[in-house]
Amino acid sequence: MIKDFYKKSFIIKSSVLFLWMVVNSASAQWLQTNGPGGGNVACMAMSGSNIFAGTFGGVYYSANNGITWNLANNGLTNTDVRALVSDGTTTYAGGCLLHVRPLADSEEIAGAA
Secondary structure, three states, rough: OOOHHHHHHHHHHHHHHHHHHHHHHHHHOOOOOOOOOOOEEEEEEEEEEEEEEEEOOEEEEEEEOOOOOEEEOOOOOOOEEEOOOOOOOOOOEEEEEOOEEEEHHHHHHHOOO
């Protein structure tokens, strides 16, 4: 009787674990987009509905979920971007030498699209 309990418990736990793994893998899917065109993407950040991608060729942004990408390198002296962070209104880009420069704020970028 105890053996049956452990057997049923194992089957139930295994089934729950399997279903959890299937649901988690089905909900996180990557989709290919039309860019960004700056080569390998080193980092990404979001600010509102804008997506930013830091590449070795600069910063690209998309205001439409990755359908189109635009270059956003204003004020960057080094376009080898390795880090991006956003505080909600301003997105900052950092390169190999750890120089951090603010990009145009999200409203300016959304208006430039």
